[in-house]
Amino acid sequence: MSKFSINNLECVRQNNILFKGLSLTMEDGALLQINGANGSGKSSLLQICAGLIQITTGEVLWNNININQQRYEFQSNILYIGHANAIKATLTVEENMTIIHSLTGSKSKINYSAILKKIGMSGMNKIFAYNMSAGQKRRLGLIRLFMAKSKLWFLDEPFNALDKEGKKIIENLIISHCDNGGITIFTTHQRMEINGRPLQSINLGNNNV
């Protein structure tokens, strides 16, 4: 059983307190949606959780140990997908996938076509990323969800630029991840169809601080 918790978090940007005193605990299978208006600190909260932003007040715990004391242990358990897709425009789809695969540390051989089929991009193996549409780039960025074996997912606006079918694929993926004991934290402005799974949510914004 793994446990992810945040304790008394505070985030200050440009002398504005975005949120403070934020505490929360999540265990296997938990699904958390972060809501809030533009600029309310959703992305900052995700980045704090993933350890990208160092905080002065509060702490982020993984299995009851502060993540700063076990950085690589924590980082081999997480998958963070930010606003940017983190794919290289001048590399082909396959080359991008090879790098993603190597960074996950997996030793198994990679079956490009099977993974591309799952995300609805069959036959695009040799296409350069600069030739793809925004939605296709987003799908390629999200392909990490299929390739990483991480327990803890941090997804920042995963449905941006995706069409209906793409959104469905990612929703199903998130649900099956949680069914298998994974933990997902995500931000979105869109409606999620999650068929009866318990969904925790935090609302960020001036009214709720």
Next chain:
Amino acid sequence: MSEYINIFNVILRRDLILAFRDKTDFINSLFFFIIVITLFPLSFGTKSTIVNEIIPGMIWISALLATCLTLETIFRSDFEDGSIEQLTLSRYPLTLLVSAKIFAHWITFGIPLIIISLLMGILLSLSNEIIMALFITLILGTPILSLLGSVMVALTIGLRGGMLLNLLILPLSMPVLIFSTVAIQNAASNQSMIAEVYFLAGILVLTITLAPLATAAALRIRLS
């Protein structure tokens, strides 16, 4: 251990492919280097005493300026497309990953720079001792520039205003410039240049050890 060597190779190969596919930055600054060097004989004349005294130092200064032009490419595209977040949050030490990126920068820019310097030396009919000294100091000095530069780039990446990077990197590279030019002067007057070469090698070992650590720390600061 083999896992670490493997990921080092992956990142190295990735950056080499990226540099090869988008080579305008490197080609432009190499041309800048060539043109600046050819300006000196035009303004100072081509008497062999002047050429042998001034040109090696000028080649070094031009190398320094040309390096400044390319340093930003180490992290710019990774910063813009979010790859740097993925590298920072990967299961591998960031220090190792940035080492691979710095090494890739030296291969794509440092090595061509050394080769062009030697060719320019022959073209300007420098003496053999000076060309040899130029070669030794460049091969020790250019990696130092890439390493020091990477720390400064990591600190300033994403800040608009490219001059800041140059203001930080030029003073830091003074020791390299001083030891290199003194070594070349000694070689020109047929004296031993072993002391300066040891100093350069020492600085190189120091920067190889510390610069990747500092770069990784600086990147983490820039991201938060």
